[in-house]
Ligand code: GLN
């Protein structure tokens with residue numbers, strides 16, 4: 106029996122984020138379309154060559170994207186909303202980027218483009234931190250083949266001498282992610298299938314023997330319509346040319362396993378990292394002719410695999426059937442190459458694998474399975490040694506952290522008194538007006554702030570000079586907040602590069618990287634910290650800054666922290682213990698910081714949990730367990746303080762309606778929350794749920810490129826008053842202001858404070 110290696114997709118952004126720079130230069134008008142296209146084809150060629158050199162047998166094509174693969178699929182299907190005024194034969198780059206980013210508008214009177222057009226909505230791809238453009242399907246819309254990307258990419262690779270396996274996002278996943286306007290997206294199933302079949306035909310004509318079709322929805326809870334669509338689609342595809350490798354990932358097939366193995370497809374890829382237990386079931390139920398692709402290397406994380414133990418599991422299967430070995434999912438979600446990371450501690454570096462290293466691991470597994478372990482004895486030995494040091498290293502296992510966790514008692518996760526008693530004490534102590542005003546924490550990270558940080562990081566300015574600069578910025582921001590008349594102030598977060606990395610750099614158990622970028626959306630990349638070991642706090646992380654800021658003003662200055670669940674969800678997290686245990690360690694470290702801020706005199710402390718909801722498991726039946734421990738971790742972080750100390754939290758980027766009881770259970774004294782998408786609905790939901798504590802529904806949508814009028818915000822606040830008790834309402838923007846410009850922030854906050862005054866007047 107033979108074993109081969111596949112990758113389901115490779116990072117697109119390039120080892121040095123070449124695509125990012127090419128895109129941004131094109132958007133800024135500094136370079137033309139030809140240069141962008143040229144940069145993109147160079148990146149594709151390099152990725153193919155690299156995978157080929159690493160020994161990949163099934164190299165993907167069509168996994169590259171100028172912006173997003175879901176958007177590419179919308180383009181393929183001609184699913185372009187009317188507002189873009191598109192009527193060309195194929196989706197050109199201008200239309201494509203308009204869908205991705207919106208257009209500014211040319212302001213010309215009478216022109217249909219005068220006002221500009223909003224981009225398509227963007228949201229998270231399953232439980233990753235990658236964001237896709239939500240397809241839109243309106244009643245009466247016609248679909249037609251409008252992009253030949255899949256075929257073009259296949260031919261382009263072939264011309265370079267690479268035989269590839271084209272990748273398509275499957276129709277059922279695409280329809281499941283789409284939003285219908287006056288229509289159910291699944292009404293478009295047959296129209297979409299016609300186009301998919303045209304693409305499959307063209308791929309066959311171009312010579313493709315296989316095609317990979319991704320249907321990650323198969324790991325979700327599916328309704329009858331989705332299941333029927335799966336059956337219908339793959340029955341159609343079975344009659345076309347290329348053999349179909351149906352790829353599932355981000356979890357186990359679970360109750361969809363029988364459906365998946367009954368489809369007339371030639372191959373099935375399954376995720377054995379998230380769901381190792383499904384291997385036995387699949388081997389048993391899949392027909393002998395089904396080509397199995399096993400996702401054995403973690404495509405979502407940065408850990409090196411323990412190859413010997415993988416071989417123990419794979420050898421029995423590889424004796425009885427041919428296998429393809431692959432990462433669990435596309436390598437899009439991992440940084441490209443550990444080799445670019447020169448400053449990591451060698452001991453930590455040896456535990457890690459990025460996309461390139463993961464492909465190397467697959468090649469070693471393949472060699473061992475085909476020719477015996479002795480062929481790759483040295484590599485296996487190195488892998489085992491790394492795994493062994495990870496099990497025992499004192500860098501990872503800190504007895505003091507374990508002891509502290511073991512000694513934590515349930516009462517530590519509760520404030521001393523219930524909310525009403527705390528609220529009364531806090532009101533006395535803070536003596537704030539009704540409808541108190543505040544902001545979420547950050548102020549604009551201006552070009553000056555970013556360039557000072559960059560110069561400091563390059564060693565071009567001294568510690569002192571940098572500190573002086575930051576102090577000046579902070580001082581000015583505080584002065585300005587006083588002038589505008591905000592009630593609870595923030596220091597502005599100028600010293601923070603990122604709300605998670607800032608803490609990752611200060612906590613033990615984390616390593617931060619220089620080049621380990623992962624695409625978040627479009628040209629945007631993030632560098633999640635690597636959480637490799639037991640977490641503790643060597644010393645206070647924010648107290649000095651808080652003290653400096655509070656010294657500038659008599660008004661209350663908020664302590665500003667990132668919560669444990671958000672730190673966890675935005676890091677690469679160790680896989681050698683349950684996430685909840687890791688999260689409890691972070692919670693205890695943040696708790697110490699909260700207590701220290703209180704001791705320094707902070708009366709108000711905000712613990713941001715922006716990413717709490719996005720950690721929700723993909724399957725509903727797993728939600729309760731996650732929410733239980735996530736809420737407990739927040740409470741553990743927040744509950745070390747006296748009743749007088751007011752704990753705030755902030756949440757954003759999410760649909761909150763279905764987790765309201767958990768938000769209530771967090772028991773923060775005040776929550777500020779993003780409501781940009783639909784303020785009415787959110788306020789209604791909080792009212793229906795009878796949210797018990799204080800709440801600041803964001804009245805200023807910081808993502809909208811406009812300055813809200815005072816009347817708009819007054820109207821929103823009146824609406825909130827109609828549903829929620831006025832004495833529990835706060836007035837604030839719906840998120841941090843770091844991405845905004847001062848020119849927008851100033852008038853918007855002046856208007857916001859005016860709105861609060863108007864309400865106070867109306868109430869008195
Ligand atoms: N305090 C952070 C800020 O203001 C919160 C950011 C966020 O919610 N994502 O930037």
Ligand code: ZN
Pocket residue numbers: 545715755756757758779839840841
């Ligand atoms: Zn936010």
